[in-house]
Amino acid sequence: MPAMIELLQQSPPVAIAAASLLGLLIGSFLNVVIYRVPVMLEREWAAQAAELAGVTADADAAAPASPDGAKFNLMVPRSRCPSCGHEEPHRQGEPCTRRRCPQCGQALIRR
Numbered sequence: 001m002p003a004m005i006e007l008l009q010q011s012p013p014v015a016i017a018a019a020s021l022l023g024l025l026i027g028s029f030l031n032v033v034i035y036r037v038p039v040m041l042e043r044e045w046a047a048q049a050a051e052l053a054g055v056t057a058d059a060d061a062a063a064p065a066s067p068d069g070a071k072f073n074l075m076v077p078r079s080r081c082p083s084c085g086h087e088e089p090h091r092q093g094e095p096c097t098r099r100r101c102p103q104c105g106q107a108l109i110r111r
């Protein structure tokens with residue numbers, strides 16, 4: 001670890017590249033959190049409201065279930081096309097900078 005810090009101190013381009021990569025990783029994770037946490041809270045509150053109303057619902061706070069029973073948290077489900085629901089393939093050799101859904105051709109907003 002000290003060797004890595006020394007390398008970063010001696011080579012500004014490497015330090016800039018490392019800081020940029022770290023920034024992209026953190027930004028990508030925060031993008032997921034910003035999109036998914038409100039949805040998770042809304043589902044949890046709906047489950048609690050349904051429970052108070054006497055309707056049976058899955059009130060698992062860690063991974064609240066959607067009305068169709070699928071889990072929704074920071075890890076699952078994978079990204080989907082907002083237009084057709086096509087699940088984004090997991091690294092099938094395609095670059096992650098794809099801008100259109102391969103199924104319907106709709107422009108994708110990265111989340």
Ligand SMILES: [Zn+2]
Pocket residue numbers: 081082083084085086101102103104105106
């Ligand atoms: Zn689509």
